[in-house]
Amino acid sequence: MCVGVPMRVISIDGSDAVAEIDGVRREASLMLMGEEVRVGDFIIVHAGFAISRLDEEDAKETLALMREAFKPEDLA
Amino acid sequence: MNYLDEFRDKEVVLGLAERIKGLTAGRTRPMTFMEVCGTHTMAIYQYGLRGILSPGVRLISGPGCPVCVTPIGYVDKAVAYSRLPGTIIASFGDMLRVPGSSSSLMEERAKGGDVRIVYSPLDAVKLAERNRDRRVIFMGVGFETTAPTVAGSILAAKGLGLDNYFVLASHKTIPKPMEVLTSDPELEIDGYLCPAHVSAIIGATPYRVLAEKCGIPCVVTGFEPADVMQGVEMLARQLAEGRSTVEIQYSRVVKWEGNKKALEIMAEVFTPCDAEWRGIGPIPESGLAIAGTYAPFDAERVVPVEVEEPREHMGCLCGEILKGKVTPFDCTLFGKACTPEAPVGACMVSSEGTCAAAYKYGR
Numbered sequence: 001m002c003v004g005v006p007m008r009v010i011s012i013d014g015s016d017a018v019a020e021i022d023g024v025r026r027e028a029s030l031m032l033m034g035e036e037v038r039v040g041d042f043i044i045v046h047a048g049f050a051i052s053r054l055d056e057e058d059a060k061e062t063l064a065l066m067r068e069a070f071k072p073e074d075l076a
Numbered sequence: 077m078n079y080l081d082e083f084r085d086k087e088v089v090l091g092l093a094e095r096i097k098g099l100t101a102g103r104t105r106p107m108t109f110m111e112v113c114g115t116h117t118m119a120i121y122q123y124g125l126r127g128i129l130s131p132g133v134r135l136i137s138g139p140g141c142p143v144c145v146t147p148i149g150y151v152d153k154a155v156a157y158s159r160l161p162g163t164i165i166a167s168f169g170d171m172l173r174v175p176g177s178s179s180s181l182m183e184e185r186a187k188g189g190d191v192r193i194v195y196s197p198l199d200a201v202k203l204a205e206r207n208r209d210r211r212v213i214f215m216g217v218g219f220e221t222t223a224p225t226v227a228g229s230i231l232a233a234k235g236l237g238l239d240n241y242f243v244l245a246s247h248k249t250i251p252k253p254m255e256v257l258t259s260d261p262e263l264e265i266d267g268y269l270c271p272a273h274v275s276a277i278i279g280a281t282p283y284r285v286l287a288e289k290c291g292i293p294c295v296v297t298g299f300e301p302a303d304v305m306q307g308v309e310m311l312a313r314q315l316a317e318g319r320s321t322v323e324i325q326y327s328r329v330v331k332w333e334g335n336k337k338a339l340e341i342m343a344e345v346f347t348p349c350d351a352e353w354r355g356i357g358p359i360p361e362s363g364l365a366i367a368g369t370y371a372p373f374d375a376e377r378v379v380p381v382e383v384e385e386p387r388e389h390m391g392c393l394c395g396e397i398l399k400g401k402v403t404p405f406d407c408t409l410f411g412k413a414c415t416p417e418a419p420v421g422a423c424m425v426s427s428e429g430t431c432a433a434a435y436k437y438g439r
């Protein structure tokens with residue numbers, strides 16, 4: 001129930017957006033968003049509301065940090 | 077969306093596991109971390125992370141499933157409302173199968189009660205708009221992730237001038253029960269994987285009390301398998317280095333200050349109140365009640381109803397499970413008298429419930 005899903009914004013009409021992930025589309029109210037949301041952004045959608053934006057740069061940095069932990073010789 | 081799939085990459089997960097092994101080596105007892113969020117519980121079972129982490133790290137599930145911590149009396153009240161003439165009950169799907177003392181919303185629906193599943197609280201407002209001659213009561217259950225969405229629905233109903241939309245509110249807030257569990261000597265919690273999307277709203281600062289006053293490391297963690305592993309790695313590193321601070325692993329979504337707009341809307345519509353947690357008991361200032369200005373939308377204030385005496389189910393260990401003291405496998409009813417199809421306790425109902433996750437994915 002508490003599951004929030006990252007989805008990409010495909011259209012915005014006033015404070016209502018439509019977002020999509022893996023071919024599934026959902027309406028997402030932007031009522032709770034203080035910052036601007038644009039088409040193409042990733043947002044976290046929870047119970048029909050966008051609750052946060054997903055920062056792509058940040059995601060890539062986190063992945064890079066995780067990959068640093070991965071040293072193939074450790075797993076041999 | 078490809079790069080997000082990388083958070084499920086097996087090599088990354090195993091690479092982090094190696095690091096964790098290094099950090100936990102040579103300790104006399106396993107590091108014990110509690111995952112507070114139901115979504116973490118699901119990921120941990122689904123990807124078999126407990127097995128990968130043992131014996132150096134022991135993960136225990138906390139009270140992070142909103143349906144599971146909702147007291148049985150709330151379900152009984154919802155059932156009573158569903159029997160009132162001219163009433164539509166609107167709810168997230170999870171609540172329907174939660175057994176009350178003698179019935180559930182699902183059973184009431186089968187008997188002819190008008191109980192509808194909605195995906196968003198705004199769908200419940202639309203129901204009220206289309207059914208002006210009937211009252212719509214929405215089941216307001218959930219933590220800080222959900223509470224702002226329900227607050228939003230009340231503002232929307234007010235904007236539309238509706239007088240037939242009501243919320244039966246039982247929202248709870250997360251940091252308080254963590255403080256209570258921290259002081260439980262039986263649990264010996266060494267660190268918290270703090271919830272992902274609750275923190276998207278409240279930010280990371282509320283956990284400072286735990287880290288700085290109680291000396292318990294806290295890491296706000298995402299719920300993909302690599303996120304959970306990295307969160308554990310960050311906790312293990314803090315312990316190994318003798319530090320206890322708040323860190324954000326899930327920085328792609330969670331900011332220190334949280335979501336200000338959502339917090340404002342939540343504070344406008346709700347006011348803090350004492351709340352009863354199933355399994356844990358009453359915790360001061362750990363719930364949200366509808367504020368006086370919005371009393372016309374508060375089902376409990378406006379729509380009186382008679383409710384039966386609550387009776388807990390014999391043999392169900394949900395309460396102990398929610399405190400992380402026992403696992404589902406300790407319950408004699410698990411998988412026998414209690415299954416997701418015929419749940420005895422709330423922990424078996426919601427997909428985020430520990431018993432349901434254990435049943436679906438096994439050890």
Ligand code: SF4
Nearest residue numbers: 393394407414421431
């Ligand atoms: S298995 Fe069922 S009866 Fe046992 S603790 Fe879990 S929910 Fe309760």
